[in-house]
Amino acid sequence: MPVALRDDDALRLQVLLTQAPQAVRIDEPAMRVEALTARGAAAVELHPSGRSDEYLRAVRELLSSQVLGSPGGYPVFLRRWTRMGQARDGILERLLLLGEPEAVVAVVHAPGLTEELARRAWWACPSPENARRMLATRRVATSAMAPVLARYLLEYLPFEEEPRAAMDTVRLVLAADGVEPEVHLRLWQGGRHRVACQVGFLAARPETLPATRPPHPDWAALRQRLAPLCDGGDPYARGLGRSLDAPGQAFLHVTEQALQRVGDPDVAVALLDAIGRFFGAAAPWPGGDRPDPAAGLAQVALAAEALCRAPPPELVAVLDAVPALRDPLAAMLTLGCAGERAVAPILARTDAVGSLLRRKLQPVIAPLLARMACLQGAR
Incomplete structure (x- = not known):
C-alpha cells in the first residue's frame, strides 16, 4: 500500500509552493525539502510515517501534481534523451521545482538554458557534471555564473578521477569569461603532472600556455x-x-x-x-x-x-x-x-x-x- 504524506507535511509543502519558489531540492539524509525564493531559502522538515524512500516518493508525487498537474513525476527513464538536450524550453522552470536531480540535469542540457536558469539549477543540484555542462553553454560561460562554476571545478579537480572529465574541466574553465588569471595559474600548477589537464590547456590556450620556452636556436x-x-x-x-x-x-x-x-x-x-x-x-x-x-x-x-x-x-x-x-x-x-x-x-x-x-x-x-x-x- 502506498505511503501517504502526513497532513501537516502536505500542508506545509503546499504553502511552500505558494511562495513562488525558483527551485526545489530535497535533502534526503535530513528529510527536508528546501526551496529557493526571491527572499532567500525556505525549508519544510518532513516527518516520515514509514520507510523514508517511500515517503520521499510521496513527496515528489505531491510536488509533481502541484507543478506539472500529474503525480507521475519526472520520467527519469528518459535520462539519455534529456541529456541530449531535448527538454522543451517552456517547461524548464517547472522542472526545477520537482526536487528531482535528473530533472535538473535535463535543464542544464537544454538549448534554452539561460543565466538565471543556470543560477537556479546550480542551487538545486551542484555537481561537477552540471558545472561542466553549463560552462559548455555560451550564454552561461559569458555570464556572472561562469566564475562561480569555474571556482567549484577548480576545487574539485584534484578529486576528479576520469581523465576525460579532468580534460574537459580545464578546457571549459579556460574558455569561460570573468575567470581571474590566478585561477588559470592554479589550474596549470595543479594539473601539470596530469596529462589530461595538459591536453585541456593545449586545446584551449595553445599559444598562451603558462609554460615558457626560449625560441628555436636559429x-x-x-x-x-x-x-x-x-x-x-x-x-x-x-x-x-x-x-x-x-x-x-x-x-x-x-x-x-x-x-x-x-x-x-x-x-x-x-x-x-x-x-x-x-x-x-x-x-x-x-x-x-x-x-x-x-x-x-x-x-x-x-x-x-x-x-x-x-x-x-x-x-x-x-x-x-x-x-x-x-x-x-x-x-x-x-x-x-x-x-x-x-x-x-x-x-x-x-x-x-x-x-x-x-x-x-x-x-x-x-x-x-x-x-x-x-x-x-x-x-
Whole structure:
C-alpha cells in the first residue's frame, strides 16, 4: 500500500509552493525539502510515517501534481534523451521545482538554458557534471555564473578521477569569461603532472600556455629572412614563425611531454586533434589533397618530405628564402595531419590504457616526436 504524506507535511509543502519558489531540492539524509525564493531559502522538515524512500516518493508525487498537474513525476527513464538536450524550453522552470536531480540535469542540457536558469539549477543540484555542462553553454560561460562554476571545478579537480572529465574541466574553465588569471595559474600548477589537464590547456590556450620556452636556436637569424614573407601573408612562413618562436616552442615542449605519458584513449584523441589544429590551421597541406592519416603518419611524413624536395608553387617562396627550413617545413606539414583519424584504426582494435596503450600507439607517437624534435632544433 502506498505511503501517504502526513497532513501537516502536505500542508506545509503546499504553502511552500505558494511562495513562488525558483527551485526545489530535497535533502534526503535530513528529510527536508528546501526551496529557493526571491527572499532567500525556505525549508519544510518532513516527518516520515514509514520507510523514508517511500515517503520521499510521496513527496515528489505531491510536488509533481502541484507543478506539472500529474503525480507521475519526472520520467527519469528518459535520462539519455534529456541529456541530449531535448527538454522543451517552456517547461524548464517547472522542472526545477520537482526536487528531482535528473530533472535538473535535463535543464542544464537544454538549448534554452539561460543565466538565471543556470543560477537556479546550480542551487538545486551542484555537481561537477552540471558545472561542466553549463560552462559548455555560451550564454552561461559569458555570464556572472561562469566564475562561480569555474571556482567549484577548480576545487574539485584534484578529486576528479576520469581523465576525460579532468580534460574537459580545464578546457571549459579556460574558455569561460570573468575567470581571474590566478585561477588559470592554479589550474596549470595543479594539473601539470596530469596529462589530461595538459591536453585541456593545449586545446584551449595553445599559444598562451603558462609554460615558457626560449625560441628555436636559429630563430633570430631566420626571423629576418622570413619577415617579408610573413608580412605578405605567406601561410607557410607564418606557420614556421609560429612554430619556431617562443610560444610555439612551449606548445611543442608540453605536447612532447604529453605524448610520452598519455594513457587514455579519449585524451590521446584530444591531444592529436590539438596538434593537428595548431599546425594544420597555420599551414594547410599544399593543394589541399593531403594524404589520409589513417594510412599511417610515417607515410604522411614521407609525402611531406617529398613535397619539400620538389616543392609545389605554394612552397617555393619560403624554401627559396630559407632552403635550410626544408626539414622543419616537412615536419610542420606532417604535424598538421595529426588527429583522430591517425589513431582510429588502432583504437578500434584495443581497449588498452596506460603504458600498454602507449606501446600500441607508437606507430603514431614516434613520427610525431621525431617531427617535434626537428622543429625544436634537434640535429
